[in-house]
Amino acid sequence: MEKIEALQSRFDTFLHECDFSGKPSELYAPIDYTVRQKGKRLRPMLCLLGCDLFGGSIDNALWPALALEVFHNFTLIHDDIMDQAPLRRGMETVYKKWSPNVAILSGDAMLAMAFQFATRTPNAVGAVNLLGKVAREVCEGQQFDLNFETQSHVTIEAYLEMIRLKTAVLLATSLEMGALVANAGPIDTMALYKFGIAIGMAFQLQDDLLDCYGDVQVFGKVTGGDIAENKKTYLFLKALELASDEDKKQLEQMFSGSVEMELADKIAEVKRIYERLHIQEAVESRMEDYYHEAEACLDAIDVAEERKVAIRHYVARLSGRVR
Secondary structure, X not given: OHHHHHHHHHHHHHHHHOOOOOOOHHHHHHHHHHHOOOOOOHHHHHHHHHHHHOOOOHHHHHHHHHHHHHHHHHHHHHHHHHHOOOEEOOEEOHHXXXXXXXXXXXXXXXXXXXXXXXXXXXXXXXXXXXXXXXXXXXXXXXXXXXXXXXXXXXXXXXXXHHHHHHHHHHHHHXXXXXXXXXXXXXXXXXXXXXXXXXXXXXXXXXXXXXXXXXOHHHHOOOOOHHHHOOOOOHHHHHHHHHOOHHHHHHHHHHHHOOOOOOHHHHHHHHHHHHHHOOHHHHHHHHHHHHHHHHHHHHHOOOOOHHXXXXXXXXXXXXXXXXX
């Protein structure tokens, strides 16, 4: 719709005009490379839409929106080092194109930039506090994710809390940042934050599905990566819950690395078990629950319904529920 396209264009123009160059070039070239890559710009768009929802100034929201985008990309650079991921958005990851050391330093510089950008708003103290809070939460989520790699037993509840911290809180904070710029009231701001948490949970479950079943040309990452890395995703944990004793034993053996088999064969066998247990449908059902929760949160916000149309449409389009 027109409002979404206008906001996307506004942010893209703003981003294009920003200068990410500097010396030494080895530090700044990876930053420019990362920030200029094509992407949904989900977090800055949620910030702008959150601000627009309450009738705030989009001009005042551009810098905090940029802060969120740069911060998000910083986390991706460091995540790719930890995951040893060769591709991101269909392009070489920074650590692969340059080196892990360069990626660490460039990521650190991006984190510093994000806080600098957050100060460039009339609500500077509030914006910096929000960014600091969510930065800590994302680190907590990442550590839980790392912990799961060596834990023999992970519950679905623990996994959902991990993705809340690692993924959903940044989407929720992006909306909250927009509400802050627009001087929204605390009750409405909290409802918008909870809306962001719910869509963040659904989006991460969708990401988990895409990692298993997505097209690398569309998804931009090698599929089956979570299986290859023995990650205890919602798909794996739900499969353990639903599996027969035989399938459960096989899954546990494959994800523990105690069975010697070719990686492609392992991925194919795990997918066969998932399909037998209808795991894709189970994940999609849980996603739908989160979308219903999100709709209820948005309904509770005390603004005119017409002001909610853009954000409803944007989330629906991203989720694939509207073509």
